[in-house]
Amino acid sequence: MPDIKRTLDQLKTGEAAVVLGYEGEEDLHYRLKELGLIRGTVVQVKRFAPLGDPMEIILRGYNLSIRKRDASKILVKPETRDLDLCLETVLSYKYRVAG
């Protein structure tokens, strides 16, 4: 399978992906992890703000606004399965944490 690693900010509206990890070791990332953006979490891009930044994502049953700059540090694997905007699918589809 081809490696299709991307960062969260590169996803398009409506696209879903699985978080793979973070680029760089920044202290700022810790809060994002505490909010649930950890390895294995499925996120979906809801929309971008009218001026293009920040972006709204859905994860773990809630909506979060995140700046593209921060999102660009989050490595994701786009979810190829067809996920529509129904959050239920996103929720029930969760990877087990490795390790």
Next chain:
Amino acid sequence: MNMSNENDPIKKAREIALVGNPNTGKTTIFNALTGLRHSTANYPGVTVEKRTGWMRISDEDISVLDLPGTYSLLPRSLDEEVVRDVLLGIREDTPPPDLVLVVLDAGNLERNLYLATQTLETGIPVILVLNMWDMARQDGVEIDLRKLEKLTSVPCVATVGMKREGIEKLRQAIALALEGLTDIKGPFSIDTFLPAQLKTELDRISVLIEGRLKSRSQGVFGEALRILSDSHFRGPFFTGNKSRDLLQAEVLSVRASLKQCGIDWTSVEPECRYAAIDQICAEVVRRTSKTVLPFSERLDRVLTHRFWGLLAFVGVMGIIFQSIFSWAQFPMDLLSHAIERVGHLAQAWLPRGPLESLVVDGIIAGVGNVVVFLPQIFLLFFFIALFEDTGYMARAVFVLDKLMKKVGLNGKAFLPLLSSFACTVPGVLATRTIEDRNDRLATILVAPLMSCSARLPIYTLLIAAFIPKVHIFYVLHLQGLTLLGLYLLSIGTGLGVAALFRKTFLKGNRMPFVFELPPYRIPHLQTVVGTMWDRAKEFITRAGSVIFLLSIVLWFCVSYPKDPATEARFATARHQSMLTMTGKALQERLGDLEHEAKDLQIRSSYAGSLGKIIEPAIRPLGFNWEIGIGIVASFAARELLISTLAIVHHVQTKGEGMTAGLVEALQKQRSLLTGKPAYTPLVALSLMVFYVLACQCFSTFAIVKRETGSWGWMFFMIFYMTALAWSASFIVFQGGQLLGFQ
């Protein structure tokens, strides 16, 4: 606190603390439990608000503490630090609670359980309060409470804080828990989800901090995990010199050996905790319908739309501005008339003399200076509460963040800056929603540059007096353009200064800028009005007391020292005219004498002397010492410049006519030295620019000192704004003269 209380264990009140994520309705639970019996103060030494109240359970008064909203016990801000310190029992001013209520948003259990599981690990008895239960059900979320109790080993209660539902059950649960009758099956821990190597390595940190958490020995595990995860070693146990070095060395060694086992210490806690949470949720939560809310979704498509979203935002802000500056005008006029009436009544009742002067010009005028702002403040707070309650506020932040980012602030800075157009004090108070320290400080420091409504009368007066009523291109009004220019100057300078600060000494962030976008809700009137009232009350107590006290101080500075010789002279003159004149002529003569006396008084008063002292400093800006007195007086309330100018230029101070009379008097006034007009359009412009940029408000000083927790920042703000105002006015006046303007 007296000694007998300390020694008598029966008399010492037991403590309950409320913790929870932001937006969980924690405060509605707090209010429901305590009713009106609560008060706010600050934690000693920090600028974090401490809300405490009392509730009564079977004849016992129990203290209830509402801790600031937080996402985690690994703190990123002062607010969050306080929460952790209180729960660990390491704050000396706040006793460790006997029971913690963790308030959770039932519709968002996963993320809310993060803080809840951390709290469970502190070893304090806990009750989980699943709030907003009705909305969760409405959204198709079903939670098995009994199962959740079993998995977390603590009582769980469903509530709807706003409608006071489930509160009685919660009280019963609290009573049971305080009696120690709760059926606890053993402490909760995410233990089973931790890799074995991590557990052994964590013990190395635990050993070092074990003795220090005296009151909460069970809390050691959680704290060790936090110490491991904090890359900046910010915990409470990194304070003493030698022990800190020892601990730090050990932590670094633990991290290194974890890395060798392939465990990433920067994410191991959240990953294991969410693994535990996922398992709980899988057993407890059931979603019976689609969770995408059609109503919310449809609204969002408009309100965050590329075009309509921006338009809606502008519209909403237009409404707020309109309400502050136009709808509030009528009640404000009513209030100022009413205060004037009270002043007249007092004047008629009281004998002439210093007491009358204190009551009328000091106390009543002082109260008036506060009360007159109330309609604006209430309207502003009403709209803010309304937008928060409906969920629109988060969208406004979402829409605007990119613009604010350009000047180094974030979307949440918008509301405080907008509020500052009404009054800086609520603006500065509103910065509390900004979690990041540097973002918040920069916002506070530029908030006073936003042209508050107290400056408006000054612009109006000076523009009416000196800016010609001409049209440019037939439609644009020069007077209107000037006013617009002043507001643009205020906004432009504010944003520019913010950008400068954020690029220099307030660089960087401690938190990524993320925030929740909650679903839209139909606003709950009681909550909106309650929030509005709470905040208005804070304005009245915080700013009101300062404005009131200063009005009296200022009254003193304007009225004293008195010169008995002059007073006697005026008394004689008054007496003489009463003997020689009658009717209308007498009234006129008495009026003139009154004005002359007032003028002489203010010129020889402390304020007058101060005005003369600062004259050399303001002369290059084109200001005479009469303006100097006005500037001094402005520190109590800016609009006092107008009444001061009215007094020194002998203008009848009667209601609406005053401005017109003053306009005329200012235009006529000639300089004694040169014989040229003392007030020219250029002086007026320079003065307006000065008022836009100068920080002439003691209430602002007080609130900035309180909210930054430092005299240093307050003095810095005064200094930079004064320097800015002086330089800008200097450039306007001197530059204008060089260009040949007058």
